[in-house]
Amino acid sequence: MGIDILWFMPIYPIGIPNRKGELGSYYSVSDYMGVNPEFGTIEDFKGVIDKAHELGMHVLLDWVPNHTSWDNPLTTEHPEWYVKDSTGKFTPPIGTDWTDVIQLDWSQKGLQDYMIDAFKFWVNLGADGFRVDHPHNTPKEFWERARTELDKIKPVLMLAEYEGEIGFTEKAFDMDYAWVMHHLMNSIAQGKDSASAMLKYFQKEWAVYPNNAYRLMFLTNHDENSWAGTIDSLMGDSQRAFATLIFTAQGMPLIYSGQEACLDKKLKFFVRDAIEWDTCNLTGFYSNLIKLKKNNPALWNGDFGGKMIRIKTNKDKKIFAFYREKDENRVVVLLNLSKKPVSFKPVLKDIEGEYTEYFTTQKTGLSKSLNLTLDPWGYKVYLK
Numbered sequence: 183m184g185i186d187i188l189w190f191m192p193i194y195p196i197g198i199p200n201r202k203g204e205l206g207s208y209y210s211v212s213d214y215m216g217v218n219p220e221f222g223t224i225e226d227f228k229g230v231i232d233k234a235h236e237l238g239m240h241v242l243l244d245w246v247p248n249h250t251s252w253d254n255p256l257t258t259e260h261p262e263w264y265v266k267d268s269t270g271k272f273t274p275p276i277g278t279d280w281t282d283v284i285q286l287d288w289s290q291k292g293l294q295d296y297m298i299d300a301f302k303f304w305v306n307l308g309a310d311g312f313r314v315d316h317p318h319n320t321p322k323e324f325w326e327r328a329r330t331e332l333d334k335i336k337p338v339l340m341l342a343e344y345e346g347e348i349g350f351t352e353k354a355f356d357m358d359y360a361w362v363m364h365h366l367m368n369s370i371a372q373g374k375d376s377a378s379a380m381l382k383y384f385q386k387e388w389a390v391y392p393n394n395a396y397r398l399m400f401l402t403n404h405d406e407n408s409w410a411g412t413i414d415s416l417m418g419d420s421q422r423a424f425a426t427l428i429f430t431a432q433g434m435p436l437i438y439s440g441q442e443a444c445l446d447k448k449l450k451f452f453v454r455d456a457i458e459w460d461t462c463n464l465t466g467f468y469s470n471l472i473k474l475k476k477n478n479p480a481l482w483n484g485d486f487g488g489k490m491i492r493i494k495t496n497k498d499k500k501i502f503a504f505y506r507e508k509d510e511n512r513v514v515v516l517l518n519l520s521k522k523p524v525s526f527k528p529v530l531k532d533i534e535g536e537y538t539e540y541f542t543t544q545k546t547g548l549s550k551s552l553n554l555t556l557d558p559w560g561y562k563v564y565l566k
Contacts, residue, residue: 201251207282345361502517540565
């Protein structure tokens with residue numbers, strides 16, 4: 183399909199005491215430098231990394247810094263690295279129902295040294311970076327130090343499951359989560375918000391985030407699919423329009439397991455729940471979006487691509503429009519973010535000319551006098 187970064191959900195051994203469900207949560211880590219024997223061995227995983235590299239892909243490992251399983255060896259080797267309750271006992275993270283894990287104490291320098299050693303272990307094995315789970319209560323300074331240490335081995339990609347503090351992406355992380363945008367897309371799909379809200383969202387993004395900050399854009403992920411619902415149930419017929427948006431806007435698009443295979447069920451979290459892997463009517467669509475993003479420099483990430491520039495229309499409550507330009511490449515994106523057909527007039531000042539519509543390959547002239555109609559949840563991507 184052209185995907186070039188593989189994010190592996192936690193591959194580590196899962197704790198046994200207090201585990202949830204039949205197999206437990208993969209976020210209950212009993213060994214930060216081990217592999218779940220149900221998947222194979224360290225050597226097997228090294229083979230997976232090597233094969234991914236051979237195919238031109240990079241591998242991110244999911245990292246769980248906040249808590250461990252109750253039977254992680256650190257509980258006996260370094261009990262001082264854990265938060266204790268009023269009776270001096272280990273405690274699950276406060277305010278959660280995560281009874282299968284216990285909270286680490288990130289004020290402990292020894293814990294921080296250990297985590298960096300564990301990171302180095304995987305990078306030396308071949309991993310290309312980490313997606314860090316819930317880093318909210320860990321010190322930003324630790325991640326800056328970790329990043330410096332890892333980059334001495336090789337350049338790595340660091341993704342924080344976090345949104346809110348710009349400082350996390352200043353030195354430590356390359357990318358964080360665009361959670362607000364995800365929820366806004368669902369809200370628009372359900373008729374609770376409009377394209378006007380999407381414009382306000384991006385105006386704030388452009389004002390707050392520097393151009394070189396990568397934002398992870400997603401229609402779904404493991405938490406959303408398992409707990410909130412499927413893309414179909416939350417977005418209905420708007421999926422293709424919003425997928426087109428996250429592949430053409432400034433940011434890094436995510437395809438979650440099965441999304442490209444029309445996954446239509448909530449995957450259970452604590453038992454084996456297989457995805458039926460086959461092509462479907464979305465497989466080619468997502469392949470085309472990947473090709474579009476990779477082949478057109480205007481859509482590249484950060485400073486490598488072009489900034490989003492708003493295109494005004496006479497129907498801004500329903501139409502979200504913008505263009506991006508880099509060198510000799512320009513991409514014009516027009517999206518109907520409503521469930522009814524919309525006729526509208528875009529203000530195309532300074533970007534008139536002959537274009538090719540990406541999905542139909544039809545040659546089209548975009549002029550000041552242009553009037554367009556987009557189907558419900560319709561989308562057009564024009565290339566010049």
